[in-house]
Amino acid sequence: MRLLLINFCTLFSFFSVVLRNDIWHDIPVAHRSYNPHRRSFTSSRFIPVTLIGICSLCITLVFGSGVLVSDPNIVNSKRLPPPSSEGRLFGHFRYEEARQDQLTTIAPGIELRSAAATMFEVMKRDAEREGVNLQILSGFRSTNLQHSIFFDIKANRNQTAYERAKVSAPPGYSEHATGFAIDIGDGNDPNSNFSKSFENTLAFEWLQINANRYSFTLSFPPNNSQRIAYEPWHWRFEGSVEALEIFAPTRS
Secondary structure (H helix, E strand, O other): OHHHHHHHHHHHHHHHHHHHOOOOOOOOOOOOOOOOOOOOOOOOOHHHHHHHHHHHHHHHHHHOOOOOOOOHHHHHOOOOOOOOOOOEEOOEEOOOOOOHHHEEEEEOOEEEEHHHHHHHHHHHHHHHHOOOOEEEEEOOOOHHHHHHHHHHHHHHOOOOHHHHHOOOOOOOOOHHHHOOEEEEEEOOOHHHOOOHHHHHOHHHHHHHHHHHHHOEEEOOOOOOOOOOOOOOOEEEEOOOHHHHHHHHHHHO
């Protein structure tokens, strides 16, 4: 009972800190930029909560080893179940990682397959002529980076692998590893980046009408057969035989 009370106090102080700093948000995958309005640690209302947390943590260390989550296996496990008989994991298909010699830099820190990069630049220029500002937000991601995006955020949010996979592909199962997938934003509305609200921008409206002309298609439309969360910003290039072969399973 004493340990239960201690852990309750620790949890209370932990969530007080989190909520006061406005950091408990479900920020979309692949984009975690954030400008919190932090409050002073000397705030009179903040001090009692902080002291409670410190005292509770100290007592816990002395008298017991309480935990802060109900099921540590949900947070810490980095093992995934085997894929289905058709090779899918939580709805995601498996993709091989593009080789470095197949990639070209399209923006600082962003790489794509050469054919995809060339066609995006053409599409971007044509959109600009119509007053639309297409911005590339993300391109190729290595399996190692996807591993961090999947498991680290899964742990931070105390999600099961199934819950996490609804909004982020497990490592080895991300379209971004192919170098053909791209996240697109509206340069005139950066607040919509990696957000469902992107569907309300001029950029998305233009893409819906014109993207197929440049061999780009929306990867996860609403109610898609893979049961992956709708991502209006996530597009993939299908303008080469290799790309068509890679993404053929998604069309079956």
